[in-house]
Amino acid sequence: MTQDLEAFRAETRAWLEANCPPSMRTPMTGEDDAVWGGRNYEFKNPEAKLWLERMGAKGWTAPTWPAEYGGGGLSADENRVLQSELKKIGARPPLFSFGLWMLGPVLLEYANEEQKKEHLPKIVRGEIRWCQGYSEPGAGSDLAGLQTKCEDKGDHWLINGQKVWTSYANYADWCFCLVRTDTSVKHEGISFVLIDMTTPGVETRPIKLISGSSPFCETFFTDVKVPKHQMVGRLNGGWEIAKRLLQYERTNISGFGSNTRVDVVDLAKKHIGLEDGVLEDRDLRARIAAHKMTERAYALSVQRAQEEAKAGGNVSHMASMFKVAGATLNIDRCELMVEAAGNRALGWSGEGFSADDLATTRGWLRSKGNSIEGGTTEINLNVVAKRVLGLRDTQ
């Protein structure tokens, strides 16, 4: 076993050496370097395209998915080897994708064979970019209150309604969407459908955030006809799939959009300075130290959860805990960055501020969404209290 793994390591190393383009071994300089793929994606760097094609062809964008659906077919141990070899050469992720992080895992679990064969390989190769149609204007934290109507019209579904906070819907090719198929019940009246965004009647409109960026959209569905075979799971059985997908989502997001290139300690040293090796602002120093400890504690806990999962423990219920802790951590980090950078982090645009300074400001504002997107901190604390701790209204 160990011998096989070492052989796999050698092969992997050789393949990466031959196939990972030089510019893909340099650190990403910002969110703009993230490759999201999709039908209309414009690669800024031809090597990024090459890197995605090569990794996609090997299935290594989704290393542990079965090879029959385009995945790498690797065992957990082999995947660890692959990840460590990727890390060793500082390789950039070839693909950022809601398809990889959220949809794929639930399709593997709930979709039928045709759906898996149709959608999974395109996710692996980055050919189709997906967005998430979950929240609605009237259904935020109370997601199951969603009203987007899906009617059975014999040979197709007819969808009418509005989604909100659909990240990158304006760039997406397809949408995985929660719809109401029974209005007489709440959770049991929800279904999970896949919608091609080019279908007539689908419109998107970006939402500008306080950071100035627009990762989110409103998405409108007006008499959208969806083929019958695009429902995943059974009619009115969508809530279970929805919740499972949220677990994957919460594991994957918690610190989106922040300037992670700059360490808060370096920033504080630069703008405040040391006196005999000690940061001159002692109060800020203590708070940064406490933050660095929490950061370490969080990283160690993620590592521990991975180890426990490998040993067969069920840690999926911990996703909400990690979502809360990760979001809080990133928000605190961004606040400390702004504090450490002083007025350098109070710019908005123009040449009076460096790109890093502006990224600190924008990242700080973007981080305010971390405790809201993917389930608010309050909702996730509810989940921890109820599902992990067993605290309920009645006993």
Added chain:
Amino acid sequence: MTFTLNDDARMLKESARDFFREQAPVTRLRKQRDAKQNGRDPDLWAEISALGFAGVIIPEEYGGAGLGYVALGAVLEEAGRTLVASPLHSSALAGASALLLAGTDAQKAEWLPKIASGEVIASIAIDEGAHHAPAKSKIKFEGGKLSGEKHYVADGHIADLIIVAAADALYLVKADAAGLTRRELVTADSRGAADISFAGVAAEKMNLGAEIIDAILDRARIGLAAEMVGAASEAFEITSEYLKTRKQFGQVIGGFQALQHRAAKLFTDLELTRSCVLAALDALDRNANNVAEYASLAKARASETVHLATNEMVQLHGGIGMTDVHDAGLYLKRARVTEALYGGASFHRDRYASLLGF
């Protein structure tokens, strides 16, 4: 790095759990306190020693089990759960570590077997003022004689062997040596301690100098953090059970969101701290080069967590939580003592910042 206990450590943890739950539940501490034993319970210590817990980190050649710090940490965590009053941390971890790291061959051969069997209780004497400040020791050693004072020496009132930290080195002193005076302290946690003064006391210098003191203290800090995680876990679980059973306004209070969120936050904090302590114990067994970072991380976080857990225990129990008949107060008092020993959260945040270069 690993967070998973090996078979030896897991079995040890299970037997410790069973033993402490049956033989040393919190009611035993309460009885000791009411009888004014101030932490003295020789029968309990004999039983603990008979189970081999006093020799967990001591190598087999000196009569121990040689299982390492992860294993002893697991035992200490279980001891922390029921607030077991015994010199397990002082002697089997701190004292044994001092001898293992700084003892001469002769000192190891003389003392380690007796510590492993529980026949001798060792204790480390570190602080000289109201706060943990190991670098500021005023202990003097001249002509084989030790002079100075040590304050709040954990289990110093029951120790047979005192390992004294000076600014430049460590010294071994027998507790019955001429010139050594102990003033027994009756402490808030009912465990007792001692202020010890040394007036020209015969002492043996240990093998290594000042640089080893921090290494020994780091072991003491990490081991104590394991006990603290145990106490915090138990405080949390007792509180969580109470939330599920106590009814007001016609419903269990655990159904109120304000309390659910406090419980969920405390649980998260506890799990994050547990990861730090497990990683720190593992770092000791791996002989990692950044043990100091792990020690300050574990001790600072354990201090904050046990503080929060025990304070929430009192508050969420309401009226019963502030009465002496309830255990919450016992957890709160022990928490405060462990927070202060070998440096509290602010000491270790300051040290962590220095270790990280700011």
